[in-house]
Amino acid sequence: MVLSRYEILSRMKGDIDRPGRLVITPLLYKDEDDVFDADSVDLRLGCHFLLPKALDQPFFSPDKTSVSSLYVRAHIPMGHFLVVPAHQTILGATLEFIKLPEDVSGQVLTKSSVARTFIVVETAPWIHPEYRGCLTLEIANVSNTPVLLYPGRRTCQLILMNVGGQDGQQPPGAAAAHGGGVKSGTTYFGPVYPEGPKFKDPQDDLLDIGVTRVSTLRRGELRRQKGRWIDEACEPQDNRRARRFRLPQ
C-alpha cells in the first residue's frame, strides 16, 4: 500500500530510533503543498555529481579496481548549473538524506515537469527498507540538446510503500531479525554524495556459483624480440620468470 502524505508526515515525527520512523532531511517547505503530494514527496537535487570520463582503456570492466576510472567528481554550488550534454547520463544525488524504516520501501520517479524536458531520473529506482543515505540518481538527458541542471531544484519524487508481512506481521529481514538494526556490510550505507557501483571481481562473483574458469581481457605491452613482437600479457608467467632468473651457462 502506498503511504499517504498524512502517513509520511506522521512517520517523520518522534524519536529517531522509534520503530517505523522515517527520515527525510532537510525538507525545505513553507506549506506542505510545496513538496508533498497526496502520495509522494518531492526531492531536490544535491550539489555533488559523478560525470562520465574518457576511459584510459578501450572498455569498462565491472570489477573491483576499474570503477574509479569511470567517473570524475564535480561540485556545483547552489546558484550555479551543470550542463548535461545531449544523450549523456550522469550521476547526481538528492539533497535530502533518507532513512527508510524496516517496513517501508520506496521508489524514485522523475518529476513529471522534469520528464517533459526529456530528462529521465533513475533507471534503478527501487529503495529497500532501512536504506540510509542521500539517493544516488542516474540522470539521463535523452533529448537532442544540452540541458542545465540547478542543484537545489526539485527533480524527483519519492513514493513510499508499506512492506507487509503475513497477516500484518513485521516483514522478514526487518530489524528484529538482526537484533535491532540493519547490517551495513559492503552495501551502500549512509552516502551523502553520489556513489559509483561497488563490484567484486568477476571471478569472485562467479566462483560463488561454481565457475572456476573466467576469461579476462588484458592489455599488456608488446616487446620486440628476435625480429618479432612478443605480447607480454599472453606469455606464460612461468616462462617469463624462468628467463629472468636464468643463470649464465
Next chain:
Amino acid sequence: MPTGLADVLHDASVLHRFVDFIGEYCRQQKRSQTYVGSAAVFFQYVEQLAAGIQDELRREMERATRGTPRLSTLRRNMRTYRGYLRLLHALIKPAADAHSLTIPGPLVDLASQQLQKVDGMTGSRLLILLTTEFIYFQRPHTDVKGQARKVEEFIPGASFPPKLGFIEIPYSQGPSFFTNLAIYHEIGHFVYEELSNRNPPHAGFRSLALVKDRCLKGTFNRRSLVHTGTHNAIRAGRNRQALALAERMLENWTQEIFCDLFALRLIEPAFSFALIEMIGMLGVSPTQLLRFDPDHPAPACRFAQHVKLLQDDSWWSEIQGLQAEQRQFLQESASIPTRRYQFFVDENHRGPRRLLDAFVTDLTPAIRELVCQLTSRAAPSVERFRRTRSDIQGSFRAGVVPLTDTSDRRDPVCIINAAFCFYLTAVPDVIKRFERAGNENNVTVHCEWKDRVEMWTMKGIEDSQVMQRYKDVRRNGPF
C-alpha cells in the same frame, strides 16, 4: 633604436609572456573548478592585474620607441612587477589546488561567516591554499599587501582584495573534517596580524602591548641597557640583543595563545580535540609537552589556557565526563603546575625563567580578555549545545545525518562538538550495531565509520546552512 631599448624590449616581452600565462591560468581555474572562500575574488584580481601590467608594458614601450625613452623608470617598474608576481606566483597554484572537492567547503564557509562577527573583521575573506607541508599555516599577508599597494600606483585598475587572509592546509588533510578544525587557529593569526598592524592598531591590541611591555620591564632591568663605560657597553649591547630576542619570543607566545583561544571561542572544545589529534599525528614527547621554545609556548601551557577558557565559558562541564583519552590528556596537561614548565632558547640553553613566569601570570589573562572582547558576538551558545547534543548524537547512533529541520535550530558549532565527542567515544557502538559480528576490531571498518561520521557532520553543517538561508528568506521575504 635608442641604446638599451632592445634589452628593455626583450625584458618587457619576457615579462609580458609570464604575466600572460599567470592571467590565463587563473581564468582557466575559475572555469574548470568551483571554489569556496575567496579564491574566485583572488583569481579575478590576478587576472585584472595581469591585464593591467600588459597594458602598462605596451604603453611604456610605445612611448619609448616614439623617442621619449624613460628606460630607467621602465626598468624599475618591471623590477617591482617581477618582485610582486614572484610573491603571487607562490600563492596562485596552492589556491587553484584548493577547490571545493579538495577542501572541506562547509567548514570554510562556516569559518568565514563567523569571522564576520569578530570585532573589526567585518568584510574579511579567507583564501585557502593547499600546501605540501604537513602543517597548518597562516601565510603572513602584510608584505603581499605592501607590495600590492606599490604596484597599484602603476596599475590602478587592479586593487588587492581588502582583508584577505591566506590559510594553508596540508593537501593530505584536505577532505577530512575534524583535523581541519585547526584552521581556526590559523584564522586567529590572520585576525592578529590584521588588527595589530592596522593603522591605528585595534584598542585591545594597544592594551595588550602595554602588558607585554610591563612583562619585559619586569624581566630586564632597563638601567643595564644604558651605555656607561667600555665594559658595561658590551654588557649593555648583549642585554639589548637579549631584550630584542625576549620581545620577539614574548610576541610569538602571545600570538600562539591568542590564536588558540580565538579558535576555542569560535568552535569551543572541538578545537582542543583537533589540536590533540594533530599533536598525536606529529608525535610530541613528554619533555616537549613542558617545553617553551622561542616560537611556541609549551603545549601543556596551551592546554591549560584551553581548559581555563572552557571553564569560563561553561563548556568544560559539558565535556568533563567524556570517556575519551583526548579529554583526559587535556585535563592532565592543564593540571601540570607552571613551575614544571621549561624554557629553552635553543637545544641546550635555558631562557630567563622570569620571562616565562611573567608571561604565564600577567600576559595570559590579558590575552584571554582580549579574545573574549573580540569574539563576544561570534561565540556559540553552550545552552543550545546542552539542549541539542543528545539529539545530534542520537542521529549518528541511528546511522543518520544530524536532523536540521527541527523546531530547535541546530547550530553548526553544536553539530561539530556533538559529532567530535561522538567520534571520540561512540564509533565502536555503531560498528557493533551496524556491522557484522567480528568487525569490531577491523581497522578498515573503523576508518570507514570515522569517514562516515565526518561526512555526516559536514552534511549536517551544510544542511543547517541551507536551512538557515531558507528560513531567512521566509522571514524577510525574497531578496
